[in-house]
Amino acid sequence: MMHASMGTQGKRPAHLSQLLSFVRKEFRHVLRDRKTLLILFGMPVVQVLLFGFVLSNEVKNTQIIVVDHAKDQASQALIEKIKASHYFTVVADTVPQSGVAAAFRQGKIKAALVFPVNFQNDLLHDGRNTVQVIADATDINLANTIGNYLTAIITDYSRSQQPALAMPYVILPEIRMLYNPELRGAPNFVPGVMAMVLMLVSVMMTAVAIVREKEMGTMEVLLVSPMRPALIILSKAIPYLILSFINLLAILLLSTTVLDLPISGSLLLLLAESMLFITTCLTLGIFISIVTDTQQTAMFVSLIGMMLPTIMLSGFMFPIEDMPYPLQVVANIVPSRWYYVIVKDIMIKGAGFSAVWRETAVLAGMAAFLFIVCVKKFKIRLA
C-alpha cells in the first residue's frame, strides 16, 4: 500500500534500503556471536592449510621387510640400493619367511621383498632371476605405488649391471610430468580441499539461518514485515558471502605463500568464480533451511547427508570418469565437482575463462534454480 503511493520511481530505492537494513540486522547477528565468528573465520583456513600439507600419495620411508634367502653379493647390493633410496626403510632382514605374515598382521610393514636362494648364481648362469614383491593390498593405492617404485629401483639396478649388450634394440621412454613435475600432492589436493571445505562450510552457515528463526518464533515477525521472500533470502546470504570472501582471500594468500602454490591464471577470474560457487552453496544451505523444521534436522542433512558424498564425489579423490555411469550423474549435481575443475584450471594450469565457461554456466544455473525454488517454497510457507 505504502509503496504504491510512492510511485514507480520510489520503489527501487525503497526495496534497496529495506534490503540494506535487513542485511545490517543479519550482520549484527553474525558479528554478535564472537565464538561462532571465530570458528567461521579460523576453521576453513586452517583446514585448507592443514590438508594442503598432509594429503599426498608420495611414497617415502615406507617400512618394508626383506627376506633374503640368498645372502650373496648381488642380493646385498640390491638391498643397499633400496635402503639408499629415501622411499623405503628396511625394518628387518633375513627373517624366516613365516615372520612376514606376522609383521603384516601387526601392521608394522607395508611390503616384503623376497630373494630366492642362489639369487646371484642364477643371474650369472641363466642371465636372469626373480625377486618377489609382496604388498599389503588392504590399501590398494599404496600397494600399487610401492610395487611401481620397487620395480623401478630393481629394473634400474638390473640395467646398470648389464649394459646394452643383452638388448639389440632399446626403446627408451622419456617421461615428463606436466604442471607438477615433483608429483606433489598439493596441486591436486588444494583445489579439491578448497572446493570441499568452502562448499560444506557455506551450506552449513545458511542451513540453520531460517530454520533457527522458525524454531525461536522470530520467523512470524519476519513474515509480517513488508519484506519480500527474495529479499529475506538475499539478506540472509549476503553477510555470509562477505565472510566467505575474506576466508577465500586468506586461503589463497596462504596457499601461495605457505603451500608454495602460485595462482597461474587470473586472480580476478578465480575470485569471481569462487564467489559464484559460494553463492550457489549458500543458496543450497538456505534451501535446506526452508525445507526443514528444526536446526538439528538441518544440521544432520548438511553434515551427515553431505559430508561423505562431497569428499568422494568432488572428483579429486576418485576420478569421476572412472565411476559407474549412475554415480557420474549423481556427482554432477554436487557443486564442488564443478568448482574443483575451475580452480584446477585457473590456479594450476593458468587457463582463462574460455576453458571454464561450461562449469561456470552449470554453477550459475544451479544457483539460479536453487534461488527460484527457495523463493517459491518460501511463499508457500507465507500462505
Add this chain to the structure above:
Amino acid sequence: MSVLSVLLKKEFRQIFRNKTILAISFVAPIMQFIVLPLAANYEITNINLAVVDHDRSDLSRQMIDRITGSGYFRLVDYTASYSQAYALVESDKADLILQIPNGFEEKLQREKVQKVFIAVNAINGMKASMGGAYLNSIIASFNRSIVLEAMPTAAPSGIMVTSTAWFNPDMNYKLGLIPGILAFLVTLIGGLLSALNIVREKESGTIEQINVTPIRKRDFILGKMIPFWILANVVFTIGLVLSYLLYGIVPQGSILLLYVFVAVYLVAILGFGLLVSTYCATQQQAMFIIFFFVMVFILMGGLFTPIDSMPGWAQVVTQFNPLAHLIEVMRMVMLKGSSLMDILPHFLAIAAMAVVLNVWAVLNYRKTS
C-alpha cells in the same frame, strides 16, 4: 539406578519421537555406505591418450596398437604436432601424450637406441604416476617382443620382479575402503549426536530444569551416552551385515574382538562429543566444531591417502586421531585376521583417549553448570 533407567526412557523417547532425525541418522549413512564405495575405482582403465606420431612407420603403428590394445588407454586423437596434443591436455581431453620422433624405426635399426617422449598431466600425481608406469611397462614389453622377433634365441635377461598382493588378491579397491567408510560413518553419527544433544538442552534452557533436580551428574551423562552408544552400535552392525551381503566381506579375524574395540572406541567418541558440547553455547557452534574435527580425523585417517605419505609431524598427530586407529584396526581384523595381541597398541591408545576425553568432559561440565 532407577533414576538412570527413567532418564534412559526419556532419552529414547526423544530420539524415537523425532522421525526425521532418526531417518537421517540411519538412512543417510546406510545409503552412502551402499552407494559411495562404487565411486572408488582406481583400476584406471580410461587414460586418455593423444599420440603425435612423426614417424608413421610400421613399427610406430605396431607400438601404438600395442598400447591401445592393452585396455588401459583410450586413444583420443592423432595430432600432427606436440602443441596440438598439449592443447588437448589443457582442455582435459587427454591425460597423456606419446610423441614418437621422426625416423624412429630407421634410427632404431641403425643406432640401436631410440627415445620416445611421454608427457603426463601430473596434477593428479596418483593417476599420472600410474599412467606413466603402465605406459612404460607396455613399451618395455613391446621392446622385448621386437627383440625376440629379430633374435629368436635371445632370452629375457636381468632381474625380473613378480608382485603378489596379500589379503586382497584381486586388488579390489573397495575391500580396503569399505571398513574405513563404516568407521567414518559410525564416528560422525556418534560424535554429532552426542555433541548436539546436550547443547540443545542448553540452548532451550531445559538443562537448568535438570540441574535443579536431584539427578546426579553421573546419571545424567550416562543417560545421554548410553542411547547413542547403542544407536552407533546398531549402525555398525548394519554396516557389517551389509558389507557381507553386498560385497561378500567376511571378517578374517574375530568379530568379538571387533565389537570389543568398537565398544571402547565409541566411549571415546561420545566423550569427545560431550567435551565439545561443554565448550559450546549453541548447536551451530557444536556442529562446526564436530565438522572440523571429523574432517581432520577422516582426511588424516589413512583412508584416502596413506599415513606413510604424510610429513613427519603429521604422522605424530595421527597417533592422537581416534579414527586413524579405528580404520587401521578394522582393516587389520577384517581383512588380515589380526589378533588381540596385534592390535594391542591401538587398543591401549583408544582406551587412554576414552578415559582422558570423558574425564576432561565431566570436569569441564561441572565447572560450567
